[in-house]
Amino acid sequence: MTAMEASNALAALAGNETAKRALQVAAAGGHTIMLIGNGVATELRALAIEKLGMDPEKVIAWPPCPCGNFGHKHLACRCTYAKIRAHVAKAPAAEMAVETFEPSMEEYRRVGALRHVDQDAVELLDMARQQRYLSVTKMVSIARTIAKLDGAETVRVEHMSEAIQGGLTLAIYMQGAATATA
Ligand SMILES: [Zn+2]
Numbered sequence: 001m002t003a004m005e006a007s008n009a010l011a012a013l014a015g016n017e018t019a020k021r022a023l024q025v026a027a028a029g030g031h032t033i034m035l036i037g038n039g040v041a042t043e044l045r046a047l048a049i050e051k052l053g054m055d056p057e058k059v060i061a062w063p064p065c066p067c068g069n070f071g072h073k074h075l076a077c078r079c080t081y082a083k084i085r086a087h088v089a090k091a092p093a094a095e096m097a098v099e100t101f102e103p104s105m106e107e108y109r110r111v112g113a114l115r116h117v118d119q120d121a122v123e124l125l126d127m128a129r130q131q132r133y134l135s136v137t138k139m140v141s142i143a144r145t146i147a148k149l150d151g152a153e154t155v156r157v158e159h160m161s162e163a164i165q166g167g168l169t170l171a172i173y174m175q176g177a178a179t180a181t182a
Helices: 003-009 017-029 039-051 081-089 105-110 119-131 136-149 157-181
Strands: 033-036 059-062 096-099
Touching (some): 017 033, 039 059
Parallel strands (some): 033 059, 033 096
């Protein structure tokens, strides 16, 4: 795969230009790379395996701290300093590491992820994701299904609202499950 093809293969993922570039390098040289971050790191890892044909063992998605929120723009990290140090010390060996970031809505729009989603629905989703971790791509995908069931061509605010309700319920449930096993 040429560098241009590799770059196109990752173009569907919004923002994260530095991480995409690092993945191209890792893929070209067969290097082990650690993607630091939460949901975005997981999405990038899946894309790198699927589109760049990377070895799953050589692409590691690693949360920045045990709760996953350290360094997040909106969400508060609940970890103690000692816990974060222990977490960093446990990080798997890798040749390269790069931070990943939750893309802005503008970056999502630029890659076409918000096509046929009206402005009210985009604003609702942007607000909701600042309260809790919600994957923008997953929420948009579910909202599209709801709109389609409704016979609507455009995702409107009521479709997005229904998708977010389901997303929030899942997030609360998962958080409860994580706390129970911690
Ligand atoms: Zn934390």
